[in-house]
Amino acid sequence: MNKLIKTSLYLLTLVSLLNSCKDDFIDVPSKNPNADDFFNTEKDYEDALIGTYDLLQSTFWNALIGEIASDNTVAGGDPLSIDQPGIQQIDAMTHSEVNEHLRDIWSFMYGGLNRANYTLEFKDKTDFEGRENIIAQTYFLRAYFAFELAKWFGNVPLKTEEIDGVKRIAHKRIQFGDQYTMERTADLAELYSLIEADLLDAIKGLPAVQPNKYQVTRGAAQALLGKVYLFHGKQDETKFEASSQVLEEVINSKNYSLAPNYASIFEHAGENGPGSIFEVQYSDVEGGSFDCLQCSEGNVAIGFSGVRSYSGSTFDSGYGFNTPTQEVVDAFESGDKRKDVAILDILAWKKRYPGVNYEESRGNTGYYNRKYIPRQGDLNLGDNNLTNPNNYRAIRYADVLLMAAEANNRKSSPDDPKALDYLNQVRRRAFGVSDASRDVNLSGANLTQAIYHERRVELVGEGHHFFDLVRTDRAASEIENFTSGKNEVFPIPLIELELSNAKERWGQNPGY
Numbered sequence: 386m387n388k389l390i391k392t393s394l395y396l397l398t399l400v401s402l403l404n405s406c407k408d409d410f411i412d413v414p415s416k417n418p419n420a421d422d423f424f425n426t427e428k429d430y431e432d433a434l435i436g437t438y439d440l441l442q443s444t445f446w447n448a449l450i451g452e453i454a455s456d457n458t459v460a461g462g463d464p465l466s467i468d469q470p471g472i473q474q475i476d477a478m479t480h481s482e483v484n485e486h487l488r489d490i491w492s493f494m495y496g497g498l499n500r501a502n503y504t505l506e507f508k509d510k511t512d513f514e515g516r517e518n519i520i521a522q523t524y525f526l527r528a529y530f531a532f533e534l535a536k537w538f539g540n541v542p543l544k545t546e547e548i549d550g551v552k553r554i555a556h557k558r559i560q561f562g563d564q565y566t567m568e569r570t571a572d573l574a575e576l577y578s579l580i581e582a583d584l585l586d587a588i589k590g591l592p593a594v595q596p597n598k599y600q601v602t603r604g605a606a607q608a609l610l611g612k613v614y615l616f617h618g619k620q621d622e623t624k625f626e627a628s629s630q631v632l633e634e635v636i637n638s639k640n641y642s643l644a645p646n647y648a649s650i651f652e653h654a655g656e657n658g659p660g661s662i663f664e665v666q667y668s669d670v671e672g673g674s675f676d677c678l679q680c681s682e683g684n685v686a687i688g689f690s691g692v693r694s695y696s697g698s699t700f701d702s703g704y705g706f707n708t709p710t711q712e713v714v715d716a717f718e719s720g721d722k723r724k725d726v727a728i729l730d731i732l733a734w735k736k737r738y739p740g741v742n743y744e745e746s747r748g749n750t751g752y753y754n755r756k757y758i759p760r761q762g763d764l765n766l767g768d769n770n771l772t773n774p775n776n777y778r779a780i781r782y783a784d785v786l787l788m789a790a791e792a793n794n795r796k797s798s799p800d801d802p803k804a805l806d807y808l809n810q811v812r813r814r815a816f817g818v819s820d821a822s823r824d825v826n827l828s829g830a831n832l833t834q835a836i837y838h839e840r841r842v843e844l845v846g847e848g849h850h851f852f853d854l855v856r857t858d859r860a861a862s863e864i865e866n867f868t869s870g871k872n873e874v875f876p877i878p879l880i881e882l883e884l885s886n887a888k889e890r891w892g893q894n895p896g897y
Contacts, residue, residue, distance in 0.1 A: 444779075446685075495534070608785050668774045
């Protein structure tokens with residue numbers, strides 16, 4: 386896919402709400418000034434789709450910083466300096482509206498959303514076999530980028546329109562000048578409804594199986610819809626029922642299963658495995674640099690999370706960020722086989738392999754995110770730490786089981802036996818048992834807490850915990866320095882408010 390992306394992106398002349406050119410507007414002649422020159426062939430649509438997929442690669446920031454924002458990990462980095470101050474601020478919950486990493490997330494997610502808009506604006510222009518599949522993938526991608534914006538920034542500005550009596554995200558590009566009139570969505574509930582509408586359209590047109598591993602399937606759209614419903618449940622409790630129903634469609638499809646060996650999931654051989662519902666694909670064949678991290682075809686979060694100045698067995702070195710806390714290490718129960726897969730205890734590792742050497746990270750915890758650190762044997766062309774090929778497992782089957790467990794437990798007429806079944810399927814794999822010896826047998830609020838715990842240890846290191854804490858109103862009691870009414874979302878970057886002349890019209894998120 387990456388080779389195709391590089392040859393296709395020049396065809397996409399897209400004006401996102403705020404592009405990745407940081408502060409200055411530059412008058413660059415369009416390579417595609419006349420829309421009549423594009424979307425005339427199947428290849429045009431395929432090129433546009435690949436260009437939209439490309440922005441997924443920038444979500445390495447979302448996963449890395451999302452984990453650091455939670456109580457699972459600390460920022461880490463260079464012990465002798467304030468390394469990546471924007472990340473350090475988010476870790477300490479002292480971030481402001483001036484933060485380069487938050488602006489990157491804002492810009493890249495809008496860029497991806499707007500690339501999808503470009504295709505959807507001309508979705509009916511040319512007919513060909515397979516068009517429905519391409520348009521359905523585009524709906525999924527737009528929903529994915531919009532959901533990331535909702536998680537990070539709340540009810541963000543969007544162009545909307547009425548389609549068949551339903552309010553939708555507009556099937557039109559956000560072009561230069563639109564930012565002066567665009568309004569924020571009314572609230573998160575409205576934004577979730579817009580995202581859900583896209584995913585319902587995606588489900589209609591997606592097949593259960595795709596010819597290429599990077600392409601999203603019907604199951605991926607259903608899983609994401611179930612997740613959006615779960616988040617929407619905070620505003621509308623009826624959404625828990627909707628979440629349980631659509632997630633059970635994924636489960637009952639039998640298209641996915643728990644990988645028998647949890648340890649295999651995060652190795653190269655485990656990519657796109659039986660439990661993979663949606664993965665962001667990376668490679669190590671083209672590198673970026675700190676001048677252009679998004680230019681890397683690799684997963685930059687991997688190098689950031691690697692052990693500093695590491696030499697020795699199995700792993701390669703990195704920059705020492707995203708180091709797990711003692712609290713999350715202690716959250717694993719005795720006998721849980723996931724612990725040694727998720728957590729690299731560097732002192733125990735050095736004792737096992739005496740030739741290992743490394744440098745401690747800032748705020749040293751002694752632990753590293755083993756799921757996503759550099760492995761030996763990668764090509765790592767370009768910068769050794771910025772081109773790691775490890776895919777990001779964005780939606781796993783275990784996540785679906787645990788979301789379905791929560792939805793069944795929290796809906797108005799709970800089905801706790803079903804919730805227990807889904808929860809205990811995950812636990813049996815975690816402890817390597819096929820019987821009920823490690824099952825939990827709880828109900829009501831106690832079962833809810835058990836599901837929350839299981840999500841934390843199953844998904845640690847994957848960037849989900851902060852948002853789980855926020856949507857379940859637990860963040861203030863779990864995250865140090867978290868301020869209720871403020872830190873549930875991150876600030877709209879100041880430069881975006883200024884460039885859009887929108888300080889009064891959009892307003893800043895509360896508390897910033």
